[in-house]
Amino acid sequence: MLDSILFYFFGGVAVIGAALMVTRRNAIHSAVFLITTLLATAGIFLQLGAEFLFIAQIILYVGGIMVLFIFVIMLVRLDVALHHIRFRMKSLVVTIVIAVLGAEAGAIIYYARKLPGQGLFIQNMAPASNLTPNSEKLAQSLFTNYLLPFEIASVLLLVAMVGAVVMAKNKKRTEDS
Amino acid sequence: MNPTLHAILVFLQTWWVELTSGVVIVAVVPLVAGYVVLVERKLMADMQARLGPMRVGPHGLLQPIADAVKLLIKEDIIPDEADRLIFWLAPVISMTAALTSMGAIAFGPSFQVARDINIGILFVLGVSSLGFLGIILGGWASNSHYSIMGALRSTAQLVSYETAGGLAIIAGLLLSGTLSISGIVAAQEKYHVWFIFLAPVAAFIYLVASIAETNRAPFDLPEAESELVAGYMTEYSGFRWALYFLGEYANMIVVGSIATTLFLGGWLRPFPNVHWLNWLDFLPALIIALIGVYSIYRAGKQPVMVQTGFMWAVALACFAVALIFAMPWFVGTLKFVIPGLNGAFWFLLKVSAYIYVFMWLRFTLPRYRFDQLMHLGWYILIPLAIVNVFAVGVAMLLESNGVNRWLALILTTLVTLVFAILLVRWHDRRTESASTASLAPDSYAG
Helix, strand or coil: CHHHHHHHHHHHHHHHHHHHHHHCCCHHHHHHHHHHHHHHHHHHHHHCCCHHHHHHHHHHHHHHHHHHHHHHHHHHCHHHHHHHCCCCCCHHHHHHHHHHHHHHHHHHHHHHCCCCCCCCCCCCCCCHHHCCCHHHHHHHHHHCCCHHHHHHHHHHHHHHHHHHHHHHHHHHHHHHC | CCHHHHHHHHHHHHHHHHHHHHHHHHHHHHHHHHHHHHHHHHHHHHHCCCCCCCCCCHHHCCHHHHHHHHHHHCCCCCCCCCCHHHHHHHHHHHHHHHHHHHHHCCCCCCCCCCCCCCCHHHHHHHHHHCHHHHHHHHHHHCCCHHHHHHHHHHHHHHHHHHHHHHHHHHHHHHHHCCCCHHHHHHHHHHHCCCHHHHCHHHHHHHHHHHHHHCCCCCCCHHHCHHHHCCHHHCCCCHHHHHHHHHHHHHHHHHHHHHHHHHHCCCCCCCCCCCHHHHHHHHHHHHHHHHHHHHHHHHHCCCCCHHHHHHHHHHHHHHHHHHHHHHHHHHCHHHHHHHHHHHHHHHHHHHHHHHHHHHHHHHHHCCCCCHHHHHHHHHHHHHHHHHHHHHHHHHHHHHHHCCCCHHHHHHHHHHHHHHHHHHHHHHHHHHHHHHHHHCCCCCCCCC
8 A cells, every 4th residue: 555655646746747848937946846856756666676677767868968957057047038938829839749758658558458467557566566677687687688788788878978979078178270 | 444544554564664764864964064164163163273163052052052053043145146946946956965965874783774776886976966056046047147156166166176086986886786875884893904995096086076075175165265165055045045044064974974884884893803902892982981081171171160061061971971982882672773873873974074075175275276277187087086086997897817915906006097197297287387378267267
């Protein structure tokens, strides 16, 4: 029972946070509610016994990406820019996006029912305490079954990082000269 | 019985240890932080040949409580142009992050809230780094130039030094082979040695990085009072300011605990496997009793009757605690609490020693300039930390191939140190030639 209370608590916080994030006018407020949503999602991971995902979510998204987001919002002074730029609601685009997303969600729920077992909601799963430590399991599968994709992804990230550094450096040199 | 009541009772029965530990952490940490401030002021006074706070209570022992009362009844000012929601939220985030991350720290074999979590050290690192959200948001919400400059500096500092600190921690984790806090301590018990002796370079890098992460001198640029008034805290007053302050000191305790767990053997007493040193187990009770005796000695020298009485009270409290520590040795049924009590004592002693080093450095070293800080982080500490991770890995590889562990570690540490010297020399030459070439100010400073 405790599990479901926690799940609905975190789920509710995540949904409310997401709704508030979309509706706030102030960019920093949006960022704060996005952080709330991310933390609540991390809470759901923890409640499911995925400890490593929980902490990776917090360290990467909240501690890393969101700090940079807020950094950028602070420096760019988006609230001033917002007075000049108004988001125009393109109703056709909005309708199409909502229709596509709705169809996707419906398809998932419909087809999940035909999966072996009981669809999306798996009953009688093993209790979380019986699982092997997540981090070790993750590392093992990354370095055995998924070694090639893992290496490709890391090379890609490295290229992106080096590229970003090179671009930033070039810009500085032209400014100086 | 009422099913709801029954569920609550079952819940309490299962989790009462964790709940009590959590309440104790939330209740005790602010008090401890207050006394850390007092100790800091006393140490500063001692190093500057002064007396420090002496008026409130004997030797200023009640000063933290007076400070707390002062902060609580101060006027609470919110600037007109401030963003009220975020202004209110920011100090709370700072404090909450620091307190939450303490949940996974093991203050001894039996004082740990989140016991089953097997990524303990990551939890502490990740959650305590959330405290910086509080600093950035607070700096932004104040809508003041000093605040935002302080917040920007602190973010830049965090991003730079968290990398170095994280890499230093990886070197320690390579040796322990686990992320769980009790697992790390168990690994040091198994190795018969603290990891600071196996990975001294990593421990040093972590020390420097943790000073920078907690924004303390000589890296306290975010709140450099000669440049930025008080940095991100400029517009804060009263209780909100106190929350920031508590968060900062709680963070010091957190980084001290990480370093203690990873490099200083956690709650193990010195030489846990040497049997003829088993008398060290009596030491906690003895030390506390000696503090009590010293308080009685000082009681006679107090100028006022009240202060003499207070000193006696302190002595009695010390004796009571010493009795709690000593009792299990005489009562057979209580023997099971000995490891818990002694473990907590050693752990807190090591954390105190670590915080003492923090203070010592603060009173000794002058503040860095911002570009010096960034250079130290990016040009020296991060490359050194990366090389150190490799070195520890190579040492472990050599050890598994039959080389003596100490030989392997000494060799790789020497290689790392040579690399460090080369790095510093190279960097000195670079900055020298740069400063002779042009005296233009660094555009990234500040």
